[in-house]
Amino acid sequence: xxxxxxxxxxxxxxxxxxxxxxxxxxxxxxxxxxxxxxxxxxxxxxxxxxxxxxxxxxxxxxxxxxxxxxxxxxxxxxxxxxxxxxxxxxxxxxxxxxxxxxxxxxxxxxxxxxxxxxxxxxxxxxxxxxxxxxxxxxxxxxxxxxxxxxxxxxxxxxxxxxxxxxxxxxxxxxxxxxxxxxxxxxxxxxxxxxxxxxxxxxxxxxxxxx
Amino acid sequence: xxxxxxxxxxxxxxxxxxxxxxxxxxxxxxxxxxxxxxxxxxxxxxxxxxxxxxxxxxxxxxxxxxxxxxxxxxxxxxxxxxxxxxxxxxxxxxxxxxxxxxxxxxxxxxxxxxxxxxxxxxxxxxxxxxxxxxxxxxxxxxxxxxxxxxxxxxxxxxxxxxxxxxxxxxxxxxxxxxxxxxxxxxxxxxxxxxxxxxxxxxxxxxxxxxxxxxxxxxxxxxxxxxxxxxxxxxxxxxxxxxxxxxxxxxxxxxxxxxxxxxxxxxxxxxxxxxxxxxxxxxxxxxxxxxxxxxxxxxxxxxxxxxxxxxxxxxxxxxx
Numbered sequence: 001x002x003x004x005x006x007x008x009x010x011x012x013x014x015x016x017x018x019x020x021x022x023x024x025x026x027x028x029x030x031x032x033x034x035x036x037x038x039x040x041x042x043x044x045x046x047x048x049x050x051x052x053x054x055x056x057x058x059x060x061x062x063x064x065x066x067x068x069x070x071x072x073x074x075x076x077x078x079x080x081x082x083x084x085x086x087x088x089x090x091x092x093x094x095x096x097x098x099x100x101x102x103x104x105x106x107x108x109x110x111x112x113x114x115x116x117x118x119x120x121x122x123x124x125x126x127x128x129x130x131x132x133x134x135x136x137x138x139x140x141x142x143x144x145x146x147x148x149x150x151x152x153x154x155x156x157x158x159x160x161x162x163x164x165x166x167x168x169x170x171x172x173x174x175x176x177x178x179x180x181x182x183x184x185x186x187x188x189x190x191x192x193x194x195x196x197x198x199x200x201x202x203x204x205x206x207x208x209x210x
Numbered sequence: 211x212x213x214x215x216x217x218x219x220x221x222x223x224x225x226x227x228x229x230x231x232x233x234x235x236x237x238x239x240x241x242x243x244x245x246x247x248x249x250x251x252x253x254x255x256x257x258x259x260x261x262x263x264x265x266x267x268x269x270x271x272x273x274x275x276x277x278x279x280x281x282x283x284x285x286x287x288x289x290x291x292x293x294x295x296x297x298x299x300x301x302x303x304x305x306x307x308x309x310x311x312x313x314x315x316x317x318x319x320x321x322x323x324x325x326x327x328x329x330x331x332x333x334x335x336x337x338x339x340x341x342x343x344x345x346x347x348x349x350x351x352x353x354x355x356x357x358x359x360x361x362x363x364x365x366x367x368x369x370x371x372x373x374x375x376x377x378x379x380x381x382x383x384x385x386x387x388x389x390x391x392x393x394x395x396x397x398x399x400x401x402x403x404x405x406x407x408x409x410x411x412x413x414x415x416x417x418x419x420x421x422x423x424x425x426x427x428x429x430x431x432x433x434x435x436x437x438x439x440x441x442x443x444x445x446x447x448x449x450x451x452x453x454x455x456x457x458x459x460x461x462x463x464x465x466x467x468x469x470x471x472x473x474x475x476x477x478x479x480x481x482x483x484x485x486x487x488x489x490x491x492x493x494x495x496x497x498x499x500x501x502x503x504x505x506x507x508x509x510x511x512x513x514x515x516x517x518x519x520x521x522x523x524x525x526x527x528x529x
Binding site for chain 1: 218219220221222223228250252253254256257258260261262264265266267268269270273274276277278280281282284285288289
């Protein structure tokens with residue numbers, strides 16, 4: 001009985017803490033405007049997760065759109081056991097992983113994409129983010145460094161990439177990563193440790209002495 | 211003292227300050243005496259800084275609009291599906307609605323079919339009735355004739371003033387008509403003695419009115435025509451006797467003896483008319499026996515040997 005009560009209280013706490021919940025409930029009634037609010041709130045983070053996972057701007061656009069559409073279709077399945085944002089980020093991570101699998105199947109096309117247009121596109125996007133920097137020399141240096149870092153992230157194994165993106169780029173806690181990826185906290189920590197070491201090795205190779 | 215491998219695995223958590231007190235202390239003690247692990251820690255720290263400082267990428271300006279356009283499209287699709295599949299508050303699957311519809315349609319078709327059957331069945335019933343009618347006596351057949359014929363009949367029976375000669379001529383004419391016009395052109399139905407033909411014609415009219423199928427109609431005609439021919443022959447016999455009543459009784463006995471069917475007697479002023487259906491083979495013998503009763507005058511057309519039964523009309527008159 002006490003356990004049941006505590007479950008209800010915990011669930012209520014989660015709902016109370018989730019600022020998205022009222023819009024989610026409105027979406028249950030078919031209110032698309034409420035969903036627009038949720039898109040507005042989460043589109044940037046969703047898009048950045050997809051971009052860091054795929055390493056490609058256009059792919060990130062497609063993946064994020066698909067993830068949002070999928071979220072809208074299945075929003076009635078959201079049970080408020082976790083935060084809505086956690087549920088939403090899980091969707092975008094899974095869509096990104098699926099897209100990477102599709103791309104790896106067509107390895108040849110991917111190679112061309114990375115070597116030529118894809119890389120150029122990523123570079124261009126990163127360049128755009130430094131366009132307001134005052135010093136052009138610093139701009140160039142940072143731009144180059146960002147491209148190298150992204151290349152190394154893209155080259156990581158999927159399971160290392162996802163924890164690294166969520167923890168070191170998006171700043172999620174271990175608990176949040178556990179909930180998003182549905183893996184144990186210990187697994188999150190061990191994967192993160194390996195991911196950082198792998199990235200360090202990659203960057204040491206690419207940049208030289210860090 | 212832990213080895214470098216174990217320490218390296220914990221360096222990531224050490225950076226995050228996520229190690230327990232004992233592990234953290236072990237790492238710090240190791241780092242004091244291990245420049246290699248210290249270097250790794252510095253590299254990990256720089257890597258972390260590089261990744262952490264990656265700038266956020268802005269999605270395109272049209273991004274939200276595009277997402278929402280797709281979402282609204284999906285919403286409309288969803289509402290259409292709900293409209294068609296769940297028209298009621300209670301979610302009845304379309305399959306159940308379809309089943310109910312098919313069941314109702316089946317019942318409707320079955321009922322409609324039943325009515326059609328009812329329309330067809332009675333029209334097929336008169337066929338044997340008509341055949342029976344043909345074998346009946348003229349008086350019985352008259353009941354199935356038109357009102358006009360019945361009225362004429364009544365006139366003949368009730369108006370006893372009708373001259374004997376005229377009736378006799380009518381009978382003879384009727385016989386001639388029947389003999390000469392076997393088939394659909396028979397006009398003898400205006401006479402009392404020819405109701406059988408009339409009834410057949412009427413039946414045909416009724417059948418047409420009921421719009422029976424052509425096949426059924428043809429079958430009826432085919433079965434009817436030879437039978438009609440078998441009873442159409444009606445030679446008239448004029449029998450002149452001293453006492454009409456006695457003679458009529460004797461003729462009746464004689465008809466019974468010769469296995470005549472449908473014997474009918476009509477008593478009129480100054481005469482009695484007997485009609486009966488007699489087998490063709492027995493007609494000559496019968497006529498010969500009639501001569502023992504009275505004076506016989508045969509006024510009919512020659513007999514047709516192909517005919518099975520003959521309706522014989524005997525007029526009994528005083529000498």
